[in-house]
Amino acid sequence: MKNSVLFGTLAMAGLSAAAASAATLDDVKARGNLNCGVVTGLAGFGAPDANGVWEGFDVDVCRAVAAAIFGDENAVEFVPTTGETRFTALSSGEIDLLARNTTWTFSRDVELKFDFIGVNYYDGQGFLVPTALGVTSAKDLDGATVCIQTGTSTELNLADFFRANNITYQPVAVQTNAEGQQQYLAGACDAYTTDASGLAATRATFEAPDDHVLLPEIISKEPLGPLVRHGDSDWADLNRWVLNALIAAEELGITSANVAEMAAAPTNNPEVNRILGTEGEYGAMLGLEPNWAVAAISAGGNYGEIFERNIGENTPIGLARGLNAQWTDGGLLYTPPFR
Template sequence: MKKSVFLGTLSLAALAGGLASAATLDDVKARGVLNCGVSTGVNGFSAPDASGEWQGFDVAVCRAVAAAVLADPKKVKFVSTTGQTRFTALASGEIDILSRNSTWTFSRDVDLKFTFAGVNYYDGQGFMVSKALGVSSAKELDGATVCIQTGTTTELNLADYFKSNNMSYEPVPIETNAEAQQQYLAGACDVYTTDASGLAATRATFADPENHIVLPEIISKEPLGPMVRHGDDQWSDIVMWTLNALIAAEEYGVTSANIEELAKGTNNPEINRLLGTEGDLGAMFGLDKEWGKRAIQAGGNYGEIFAANIGESTPIGIARGLNAQWTQGGLLYSPPFR
């Protein structure tokens, strides 16, 4: 009898613990720091700079969320995760948001119980080879040794691609981007495959980027975006609409240069609602009026973040392509702020 009362109390405590962790927003506010899962270092997307500060395109999403929620883009604790540890870290609550070029797939969304808060980069898997190999198409890679980051969707795409083209290959499974780079440069594999953006970022760090080419074939769709846990809709809404705010800001021409000016009020009600001078959208998900303004101020709008981290003026030099606004022929399309 006593034992069952004891166990009942314990299970109640465990249940209470489970429920308490459901409200991520309250946890983050109480903690005063946003725990953000990033990669172990992909230049331009998430990598520490010379002074140890995390910089990059994926990092900027976390900074914008921290600015919206905690009013300070610096209040982020970055947790580097590998392809294998990232989902466990998110599911266990070690991180509040995973912003680590992770592909939105059906099973990750439905079976792994994660929610993708939109797409911040439309990508596809590509191949990088040394020019010395004289290969100009992925169709010529029969029998090649391929370095691949293990535990990613690229592993499955690769198997499918070679199978459908009746080619064989030798996979060399590798844990992190840095190791893959080392193996590739040492010639232990002929080909390095990952998302095309990752290839461009990796190639930019080589001593001789001109001797390596990314093959024209893009063999998959890889919509990359920030992820949160299932079951906390308030939190997933905050992350999703913070990302939408960055995208909408570019569409409406709100930049970090003119945001103070525009925040005084404009004759465009959409901008006014976004920046909090009209209505109170923030209160609907537990934030204040100026959340959107702060999120945009953290690193600029989507276009500014893109240009500063991975755009054509950076060593990585990625063109906007699919990641242009819908008005420019791209896929970026924020639902209205209303």
């Protein structure tokens, strides 16, 4: 019943935003900034620093889009959203783009009327438990209390996993990652479950991270990616190809350090030239300047630079590339050609 009411509310919000969504780029340009929905706070993915400046893996996608449009990575207003408020914020037009650990699913795409512009992190749902609990497998959590964020796909995954393994659990509902972390550390739940990347990010902020362990089971596929409203294919295309440009740039050796030099004159690689605007009219096709991708890559680097700076193995979060490596390195990252 709860999901039916939510979907109905979002459908009505989507209808009210439909007329405006047909010219999202025009609205964004007239406003002078991008309104980007982000997480309320998740280390490495999206959180304000000590000076209140937003930073993180998903935040950098927002900045790349702003840079592509305005030539200014700071022409963006960050709007914190929870698992329950994010979709209403997007459907209603409060935000232009949602970039916060959101799983691409059938119902969100088809019923809620959103366009996922791609996958920027291939993930899966996991479990975090205190080492002192003595648990080595999620299948040992029979009768456990589990902290879980409401309004997320993890709720259903959790129910499916426990039912499939004929074990029981008691959910402890939380609204945000910060609340989940607080409840977990206070002992209100035996385990905390969400995307494995989010658990690693949360664990990295603990005073004693070694006192907590990620269990080996990954119980779902969680392709995470930015999304926009249905009804404006041009806007979806713009955001999709900014993300593609960041991914392709890594494969082609274009970095924040060399992008200006590579864009100064045509190279001997036609695809590099098309991305950087020295060949073809690709910017104009998106309603942007020829150097749109140069600006996007200059903002925070290519996909690999963004990954390593925010969540990579040399950060406290320490995530390996894994599935998020380029296809040439055994991962799943692969963009359509710029041609």
